[in-house]
Amino acid sequence: xxxxxxxxxxxxxxxxxxxxxxxxxxxxxxxxxxxxxxxxxxxxxxxxxxxxxxxxxxxxxxxxxxxxxxxxxxxxxxxxxxxxxxxxxxxxxxxxxxxxxxxxxxxxxxxxxxxxxxxxxxxxxxxxxxxxxxxxxxxxxxxxxxxxxxxxxxxxxxxxxxxxx
Numbered sequence: 418x419x420x421x422x423x424x425x426x427x428x429x430x431x432x433x434x435x436x437x438x439x440x441x442x443x444x445x446x447x448x449x450x451x452x453x454x455x456x457x458x459x460x461x462x463x464x465x466x467x468x469x470x471x472x473x474x475x476x477x478x479x480x481x482x483x484x485x486x487x488x489x490x491x492x493x494x495x496x497x498x499x500x501x502x503x504x505x506x507x508x509x510x511x512x513x514x515x516x517x518x519x520x521x522x523x524x525x526x527x528x529x530x531x532x533x534x535x536x537x538x539x540x541x542x543x544x545x546x547x548x549x550x551x552x553x554x555x556x557x558x559x560x561x562x563x564x565x566x567x568x569x570x571x572x573x574x575x576x577x578x579x580x581x582x
Contacts, residue, residue: 418472420510422517425467425479430455432476433469433500440500445538447498448560448567463495466521470501470514477505480518485531493528493580499541512544519548519574528580533559533569542570550574 425433434455440446453461463482470478482495497518501511522530532550534541546552550572558566 418508420477420513421471422468422514423471425469425481427455427459429469429476429479430458433479436476436479436500436502439503443538444562445535446500446541448562450562462498463525465525466495466518466527468514468517468521470510472505477502478510478514480514482518482522482527482530493526495522495527495530497530497532497545499544506540511540512547515544515548523576523579526579528576530574532572534572536568536570542572545572545574548574 434452437449438452441449441452461483463484465482467481468479469476470480478499478501480497480499482497485491485494485496497515499511499515499518501508501514519530530550532541532545533556534545536542536555551574552570553573554571556569556571559569560567
């Protein structure tokens, strides 16, 4: 199974949104409860480092970054999103996609990536840790989802090539 990676475009939104919907439905991928419009999603994510994974002309996953702050001192820090189609989970596509995202983030001079992951999302925690993210905290009752408080595990990956001087 050959996986190709390419930049995400607005034309990909229907497929990307479908994979996002699948993640939302798991209840353990995001606090988001509704799929945003392309314009809302586009305005909320860093313009570079938007990647889709493609197998035989089918988008099977996507990854993107969100700035953690508008303050200039945090210009090199971003939050990670990685989503895989339910048909392709368990195929190591998430690991390959996150690895590609890390590489592209360093090309864009980002020195720290972070992720807030529900503790129940074992697969996501595992791939992040495999690629050098470390647990830096447990955020208890950080947000409500469907009327229930949810915790997240906060992970961080510091680049070994950007921002080390």
